[in-house]
Amino acid sequence: MPQPINHLQMERKADHGKQPKVQYRSAFRILSSYVGPHRVTFALVLICTVIAITSELFQPYLVKVAIDDNLMAGKNEYGSLLIICMIYFGLSISGLCFTYLQNNLLQRAGQSIVAKIRKQLFEHITKLSMSYFDKTPSGSLITHVSSDTEAVNQFFSQVLLTLLRDGLTLISILVMMFYLDVTLGTYCLVLLPIIAFIAISFRSYMRKTYQMARTRLSRLVAFVAENLSGMSLIQAFHQQKAQGEQFKERNEAYFKANLREIRTMVLFNRSFDLLGNLTIAFVIWVGGKAVLGQTLEFGVLYAFITYIRLFFQPINAITQQWNTLQSATVAVNRIWGVLDIQPDIVDRSKPLQMKQDSIQGSIDFNHITFGYEGSSPVFQGLDFHIRPGEMIGIVGTTGAGKSSLMSLLCRFYDVQEGSILIDGNDIRDLPLAKLHRIVGLVQQEPYLYAGSIIDNVRMFDESISRDEVIHACEFVGADRLVKHMKDGYDTRLSERGSGLSAGERQLLSFARIIVFRPSILILDEATANLDSQTEQLIQQALQIVSEGRTTIVIAHRLSTIMHANRIIVLRHGKIVEEGKHVELLEMQGYYEELYRHSQGETIKSKVRATSK
16 A cells, blocks of 8 residues: 655755744734723833832842941941831832732733734634635634734733833843943943844744744644544554654654754853853952952942843843744734735625515526636526525536525625526625525534524524524424433533434524524525435425425435425536426436436446346
């Protein structure tokens, strides 16, 4: 058996590709637009930060006062030392309290902004047209809602706090150094170009190592997810060993990238520690000579050494947040890349208002032309009409255009030419919310959400009463199913309704139709995955649901539409036959061929031919 393709070499090449340039100014401008409602909170954060930094940086200065004005001066004023100790303790408590307030205020504002962005992103995605979902993997959208918003969250919880607190700390330390001694302060100022050189030298390398590790991790996770979803195929073809080898290669690649990232961070941090220790040694040498020459007080030298130790902490913290800053800015641009996408299907500026009770349910497809983006047209000049209350069956092989026809009627897409009318009104003139109330859709795989049966039937619409839901379930025969459940209508279903059979899920979807009372009903292969006994139950429910409604049934099983008022046979986007079941069989054309296939007559004839 051939071994699976090894993609690792391709991934290694991709790791060394050029990375897109991040638009930091744009990202900061976007985030700043959300700061407006939280101006007061951010002002309080700034005040708390200044007070916390002041409390911390005045502590070494108090020790300097105690040393120079009391101990070195030979005074025995214990009262003065006690006052200094009390002030020192007060500054420590002040720093603790205001740091706590600063963190909580910033987190509250930051989490509010991130929650707003996440809500805005989700609501925007749900409004995008189906054409967008056709070409966009759902995994990337999940990444935007989860990982990218989490990166923005880290910007507020880590980066912004570090830039604000450590940036002000760095400036304040320089001010205190120059206040204590201009000469030593000038010597220390020479460190800034050296620090900048080290930071710039490491920055590019750190970015590459970080991105390489993240890329290889995402590919490792994707490989695992792919194998878990296709585990039955892997076991059926005994690919465990081959897939294990590929996992080993990806795992080792991520392991090496992680080690490289850790080595880079350790080397960078230790470089700063070494620079800090050399600076302290230099200050002790220069300052010690000045103290011995009595041109510098010992307390000043002590305070200076303390400030130098503090000086490297904010620089190290700011540098460590570089990767997080980069991730956040890239995430912001990705999120706004989605938010900038406008849906293709939108309401008109002055939509037509129709009362649902007055809708008769006539449908006109007037010479429509439609094709998906980048493909040949599905329909070219298709024209047919449906009378109010009529049940229409639509049949045809895969690719004939059955589901495309229904997608156009639901206005998931717009026709390129022609028009679709409901009661003589172009559906493009109707508000989308109103159209989707008029046209009800039951799909081959009805989707049930995690929640109670009541909420799934009424789609979490609290305006629909519990009694209406129960009546709808009784009407379609779903009440027998519900009564056998432990908590009845309050039974909570898992995601997608796992635990229920396909027929049971369909019955609940029919109850959903009854509750929302659409004037036009579409059943898209609603019985395709059902056994014959369950299909009979669904057929009974279908008769009940379709009564008094214009009903369009897309059928794979022709038994579903044998009693339809009219059957339309599609082939390559064109109507090739039309009529009742018996009439179409008498034509002995394409429909009869489909019917024979559905009844298994073709298979029987082949068996007979083989036996001869």
